[in-house]
Amino acid sequence: ERCSVLVHVLDISQIEGRDPLEDYMKIKKELSLYSENLLKKPEIVVANKVDLLPEELLKENLRYLEKELETAVIPTSAVTGQGKETLKNAIWKAVSTQRSQMSQVSCTSRSFPKKPSAFRRKLPERFDFQIKKQDQGFVVSGEHIDELLSRFSMPQRDSMRYILNLLEKNGLSRRLKEMGAEDGDTIWLGDRCFEYKE
Structure with a gap:
């Protein structure tokens, strides 16, 4: 609860039958039940396992997620390392911004x-x-x-x-x-x- 930024890592591959948007909404609901203050914190949304999808399908899924969540989604792969630096920079920037002032x-x-x-x-x-x-x-x-x-x-x-x-x-x-x-x-x-x- 004392964290500066929330990072949501979603499985975008859907190979296990999971819906990344549904997973996100479930997490948000659980956070609200724990503390409403958590919903006020800045968020970073990450789409993981992008290496498991064809390029066109990946682009389509990313566009859908970004439209529904109304925020940028960072594509990553723990296997290939894709998006690792982008994610690190985004987290660093968000945390630095939050810690530069008292909330x-x-x-x-x-x-x-x-x-x-x-x-x-x-x-x-x-x-x-x-x-x-x-x-x-x-x-x-x-x-x-x-x-x-x-x-x-x-x-x-x-x-x-x-x-x-x-x-x-x-x-x-x-x-x-x-x-x-x-x-x-x-x-x-x-x-x-x-x-x-x-």
């Missing part, structure tokens, strides 16, 4: 007193903040944090991304790691929480 997770909100800003001064690029380790996770606070939260609408994804990127420039991940934060720990920023990713 919001669904958590119960807490009540924090908000300090209203007296005036809307320009915030500096570099500023200090405090991190406290508590039972419920790590709490990030400070004068500039309060001002950021008062200026931006936290439920908006772009606002959260901007605030997190600004904190990253000021060493948030480094300081959390120094304080012993581990992958999956909860980080509180105002009344919102985020999942720490190494």
